[in-house]
Amino acid sequence: MKLPTKELIQELSSVNIGSCISVYMPTHRTHPGNIQDPIRYQNILKQLESSLLEKYAESEIKAYLAPFENLKDDRDFWNHNLDGLAVFSSGEIFETVSLPLPVAELMVVAESFHTKPMRQYLQTEDRFQILGLTLTEMRFFEGNRFSVSEIELGEDIPRTIEEALGSELTEKHTTVASYGGVGGESGNMHHGHGAKKDETDKDSERFFRIVAETAYEKFSKPSGLPLILAALPEHRNLFRKVNKNPFLLTEGIDLNPDALSADRLRTMAWEVMEPEYDQRLKNWSEKVAQAIADQKGSDLIGDIVAAATSGRVETLLLEKDRIIPGKIVDAANGLIETGPLSDPETDDLLDDIGELVEKFGGKVLVLPPEKMSLESGAAAIFRY
Structure with missing residues (x-):
């Protein structure tokens, strides 16, 4: 599947x-x-x-x-x-x-x-990715408010500090122990002294630098999704020191990711993501209202169909789960025909419009009903 x-x-x-x-x-x-x-x-x-x-x-x-x-x-x-x-x-x-x-x-x-x-x-604007990080291993997750799933890493992505640093890894000279923390969380503590501890710290920084570059190139850059860091506070500080990923959110999850169940990880990630999500929806609402006021956008289905057909739609907002049964009969002039969805020749107009917009490289966003104040169920920002 x-x-x-x-x-x-x-x-x-x-x-x-x-x-x-x-x-x-x-x-x-x-x-x-x-x-x-x-x-x-x-x-x-x-x-x-x-x-x-x-x-x-x-x-x-x-x-x-x-x-x-x-x-x-x-x-x-x-x-x-x-x-x-x-x-x-x-x-x-x-x-x-x-x-x-x-x-x-x-x-x-x-x-x-x-x-x-x-x-x-x-x-939807509620999607995000999570970087789970310890001193010796990284994991990636993707999800939304409903669920979180771990991403299977390819062979070209180093998952552990040994894989990342290879022969450059300092000879093992420390003992790693795991200690329980508040609420059963655990973290790694390194026992080392003087120069040996300094070498271990350098290894950690080099590993985190590789993790930061990997997160950006392999996940954030291709997806454009916000990234949430799940790591102990002391590890978070070191990671942010070497990070240059603009998709990393300021707030994060200050716990060892290995100690969190999938459901708790989702809950805590959504607490971080929700303010970002609300701000994104507010921004899009304001952009659409301004575009319509400037006659560079529309919430009329006929206008949107005509613009989508000619590749003029830059961004299309659709109401989640809204269906308008019908079909496009004259795309150039924005003429549509409604009918029952049970008719094999009738589809969802909003679905067809979304496909047209994506065909010409436009962006399609799906918003929840409470965030769409337009009766038509759709709104578009035009390129010109």
Whole structure:
């Protein structure tokens, strides 16, 4: 099963042959919640069959449903989900995607795949990364307010001080001991004297410098996400001394990351991230209002469609979970046609607009309903 990525979304967005079936549903990570997931899935398949009957003969529907049916009794599949599931099927394409955030139950049959819920994960402003750091090891995590998952490091990324410094590592001349701290947290204490301790301190600084460069080049720079440091206070101070990563937030988690459960790490990271998140949303709201006032933006769907088609949309804001059933009938003039989402020729207009904007290199952001004061569910800032 895949995770949502920009590359996967682009691949799915390029498919527009025949009927494209998109299914979304909430799932559970653990027992006993995941027992209900396959039952919910079977109910969705019944709804899917009803939708397909509006356009196709019963004999054709069996071919469409066959790959979906194969998942029903796959026990291993249902035991290894995250918070949401997306399934895409069209012709020879059949993809299952595990989503690290809850999604609303949704089934869409249209001329293209419905990718907005997946894009929402990549486009929401509540995402962040975490660098877990000790004197001898680093770990990376990515998540949002709902969940945090550890990132598997590639072979080209040094995880430990031994891997980072290699032959340049000072000969081991200290004893490392772990001592319990407040609340069961633990830290490493080095026993050394004089010059030997100085050499160990130099090793730590060199290791942290490599960690800082790796965090920026491999994670922060490609993703553009805020970075939260989780480390003991004395380690945090040394890291900030060598850090040049502009994505590192001022506040951090002053505890040994190895002593924190995934849920506690998520909770503490969100406490750091939430003020940053609120400020980001406020900034975007102000930018959109100013753009509309200067006639360099709009919250009218027709205007946005016309601008998106010609590549004029610089930034598009969409309301999370908002769906406007319909299709674009004359993109150049911004003409749209609404209709029921159960119609196989009808998709979500907001989803289609988002794909258009990304096609021309525009930025798409998904905001929660309480942060979108516009009735249309969308607003755009134009390039010109």
